[in-house]
Amino acid sequence: xxxxxxxxxxxxxxxxxxxxxxxxxxxxxxxxxxxxxxxxxxxxxxxxxxxxxxxxxxxxxxxxxxxxxxxxxxxxxxxxxxxxxxxxxxxxxxxxxxxxxxxxxxxxxxxxxxxxxxxxxxxxxxxxxxxxxxxxxxxxxxxxxxxxxxxxxxxxxxxxxxxxxxxxxxxxxxxxxxxxxxxxxxxxxxxxxxxxxxxxxxxxxxxxxxxxxxxxxxxxxxxxxxxxxxxxxxxxxxxxxxxxxxxxxxxxxxxxxxxxxxxxxxxxxxxxxxxxxxxxxxxxxxxxxxxxxxxxxxxxxxxxxxxxxxxxxxxxxxxxxxxxxxxxxxxxxxxxxxxxxxxxxxxxxxxxxxxxxxxxxxxxxxxxxxxxxxxxxxxxxxxxxxxxxxxx
Amino acid sequence: xxxxxxxxxxxxxxxxxxxxxxxxxxxxxxxxxxxxxxxxxxxxxxxxxxxxxxxxxxxxxxxxxxxxxxxxxxxxxxxxxxxxxxxxxxxxxxxxxxxxxxxxxxxxxxxxxxxxxxxxxxxxxxxxxxxxxxxxxxxxxxxxxxxxxxxxxxxxxxxxxxxxxxxxxxxxxxxxxxxxxxxxxxxxxxxxxxxxxxxxxxxxxxxxxxxxxxxxxxxxxxxxxxxxxxxxxxxxxxxxxxxxxxxxxxxxxxxxxxxxxxxxxxxxxxxxxxxxxxxxxxxxxxxxxxxxxxxxxxxxxxxxxxxxxxxxxxxxxxxxx
Numbered sequence: 107x108x109x110x111x112x113x114x115x116x117x118x119x120x121x122x123x124x125x126x127x128x129x130x131x132x133x134x135x136x137x138x139x140x141x142x143x144x145x146x147x148x149x150x151x152x153x154x155x156x157x158x159x160x161x162x163x164x165x166x167x168x169x170x171x172x173x174x175x176x177x178x179x180x181x182x183x184x185x186x187x188x189x190x191x192x193x194x195x196x197x198x199x200x201x202x203x204x205x206x207x208x209x210x211x212x213x214x215x216x217x218x219x220x221x222x223x224x225x226x227x228x229x230x231x232x233x234x235x236x237x238x239x240x241x242x243x244x245x246x247x248x249x250x251x252x253x254x255x256x257x258x259x260x261x262x263x264x265x266x267x268x269x270x271x272x273x274x275x276x277x278x279x280x281x282x283x284x285x286x287x288x289x290x291x292x293x294x295x296x297x298x299x300x301x302x303x304x305x306x307x308x309x310x311x312x313x314x315x316x317x318x319x320x321x322x323x324x325x326x327x328x329x330x331x332x333x334x335x336x337x338x339x340x341x342x343x344x345x346x347x348x349x350x351x352x353x354x355x356x357x358x359x360x361x362x363x364x365x366x367x368x369x370x371x372x373x374x375x376x377x378x379x380x381x382x383x384x385x386x387x388x389x390x391x392x393x394x395x396x397x398x399x400x401x402x403x404x405x406x407x408x409x410x411x412x413x414x415x416x417x418x419x420x421x422x423x424x425x426x427x428x429x430x431x432x433x434x435x436x437x438x439x440x441x442x443x444x445x446x447x448x449x450x451x452x453x454x455x456x457x458x459x460x461x462x463x464x465x466x467x468x469x470x471x472x473x474x475x476x477x478x479x480x481x482x483x484x485x486x487x488x489x490x491x492x493x494x495x496x497x498x
Numbered sequence: 499x500x501x502x503x504x505x506x507x508x509x510x511x512x513x514x515x516x517x518x519x520x521x522x523x524x525x526x527x528x529x530x531x532x533x534x535x536x537x538x539x540x541x542x543x544x545x546x547x548x549x550x551x552x553x554x555x556x557x558x559x560x561x562x563x564x565x566x567x568x569x570x571x572x573x574x575x576x577x578x579x580x581x582x583x584x585x586x587x588x589x590x591x592x593x594x595x596x597x598x599x600x601x602x603x604x605x606x607x608x609x610x611x612x613x614x615x616x617x618x619x620x621x622x623x624x625x626x627x628x629x630x631x632x633x634x635x636x637x638x639x640x641x642x643x644x645x646x647x648x649x650x651x652x653x654x655x656x657x658x659x660x661x662x663x664x665x666x667x668x669x670x671x672x673x674x675x676x677x678x679x680x681x682x683x684x685x686x687x688x689x690x691x692x693x694x695x696x697x698x699x700x701x702x703x704x705x706x707x708x709x710x711x712x713x714x715x716x717x718x719x720x721x722x723x724x725x726x727x728x729x730x731x732x733x734x735x736x737x738x739x740x741x742x743x744x745x746x747x748x749x750x751x752x753x754x755x756x757x758x759x760x761x762x763x764x765x766x767x768x769x770x771x772x773x774x775x776x777x778x779x780x781x782x783x784x785x786x787x788x789x790x791x792x793x794x795x796x797x798x799x800x801x802x803x804x805x806x807x808x809x810x811x812x813x814x815x816x817x818x819x
Binding site: 411412416419422489490492 | 527554577
């Protein structure tokens with residue numbers, strides 16, 4: 107076994123078909139789509155096709171907008187700061203609501219707004235790791251709340267939030283809903299006719315598209331005050347020459363992800379469950395969250411007595427890529443906020459390991475990984491002081 | 499900032515080959531039993547330090563010859579990341595053959611140096627320096643168990659930054675000697691705060707007794723106090739704060755000017771003072787009989803201005819409001 111990539115929640119390989127589709131836009135059809143000459147205009151039908159694919163991919167209405175940007179982090183910043191800008195422009199103090207298990211692109215943006223005086227409410231998660239719709243209902247003040255931002259599926263745990271209910275609650279109260287859909291798109295159905303969110307954000311590289319391109323969905327009737335000024339691109343909402351090759355790539359990537367949704371839900375899930383069952387066979391292991399409400403590709407497991415970075419090291423020595431939220435593995439040595447919010451004990455913050463599969467993961471790879479995990483757990487538990495006999 | 503900061507991440511690229519080797523194939527990992535120690539007529543010491551919930555826990559085993567205090571053998575168990583395991587492995591190795599008193603002198607810096615591939619390249623990236631601190635602590639714990647004393651016996655000074663082993667007294671001294679004004683400067687001068695950063699301010703990787711931000715603030719206050727006390731009465735007018743200048747001016751007015759004005763039923767008070775381009779502007783307001791007196795803008799004014807310039811400082815300019 108050469109190498110096994112089980113870190114698909116971090117990023118994915120680009121589907122070869124996507125790469126091929128992008129190719130002509132680098133050296134042949136490289137015109138600026140805003141130009142009037144043929145170099146510019148010849149690109150435009152392909153942008154149209156990309157948009158058609160993106161709209162179809164999330165079942166957006168033709169009257170809605172999907173802004174092409176650099177990534178979901180940009181999209182999240184755009185939406186959240188737009189509401190802040192509006193509050194400044196309207197001289198109106200607003201309250202905004204988010205959860206305690208957001209990706210830093212959302213949580214750190216809100217922390218920054220707090221410094222600017224915005225009242226931000228942070229919703230907790232329940233014992234299942236889910237943001238309870240009742241908590242959202244209680245937190246909303248229809249007179250003050252302007253925006254609610256919640257993660258659709260969590261990047262660490264894969265746990266899927268009841269976003270449809272959030273949509274209903276926000277509608278009832280006349281509050282806008284923003285969902286970070288990065289980990290949902292390509293893994294579970296994302297249907298904007300079903301889920302009444304006003305804004306959703308996504309990144310192409312999480313569904314076998316290229317890095318550096320993403321989308322911001324804006325439902326008809328919702329507005330955005332731009333983060334980036336300086337051009338008429340994207341209806342004036344996002345300045346900057348559109349990255350046409352990447353936009354084309356993202357369109358096809360989403361179409362392919364849509365076609366593979368069933369495969370994701372059956373075959374990828376099957377392999378995930380196989381790996382998960384094998385992990386659960388090991389003593390003193392806990393898997394976080396009910397697998398039925400998780401994205402079908404994700405496992406977050408805690409291995410007692412094994413520090414995450416050491417485990418990641420061993421896996422890497424054996425060619426396996428996974429991810430740990432262990433504080434020791436981060437630049438800042440800080441615990442992962444999702445773990446802290448889930449209150450699953452300090453242990454998980456140090457012993458958590460995330461395995462995230464993709465449609466390219468094979469059964470051989472999973473079998474090999476199971477074998478390596480068993481051996482590594484034994485080796486590291488031999489070293490570990492956790493399981494030594496008591497002395498004092 | 500530099501190119502590496504822009505790319506970011508990659509802890510492991512900064513591990514020395516020795517760290518990798520110790521992580522992959524630890525040499526001293528394991529336990530020592532009572533029986534093994536007894537067989538050599540030695541005393542078994544088992545010291546624990548840290549906790550799983552902190553992400554670092556180590557158990558150090560020593561087999562000590564009670565006649566010579568020499569550590570005949572040492573092993574360990576470690577819950578921690580790669581660098582924690584590698585550090586524990588080297589700690590055990592460094593203890594072997596030393597007396598307990600010698601072992602107590604081993605610091606985390608010795609452990610880190612032993613893990614270097616070349617003398618000038620750190621074995622671990624800055625934020626991982628912290629992992630070797632445990633090695634230092636657990637040795638102290640083992641020694642305290644062997645000698646049946648409290649661990650604090652081995653701490654001769656208050657350590658603020660454990661990673662770089664910088665004491666409170668050193669940090670204060672460096673701030674004072676070099677007139678340091680920022681935490682970054684402290685880090686440049688002493689390396690304190692350069693590694694896991696816990697000691698910079700609360701809320702870092704671990705809780706600390708002292709934080710550089712507090713030490714800096716308190717030391718600066720202390721320095722200011724010392725400066726004020728030292729100069730005291732001998733201080734030149736130019737060096738005084740505005741409040742001190744005001745006191746000097748008021749004192750002279752009360753002692754030398756008011757008695758004369760009061761005799762004619764008048765009075766004066768200082769309304770405001772400002773330091774402007776090396777001058778001190780004193781704004782005065784007349785009271786009582788002076789308020790309407792013609793001389794208040796000529797003779798009296800000249801007298802007040804001259805008195806203040808002569809008795810207090812040349813830089814004073816008097817203005818009537």
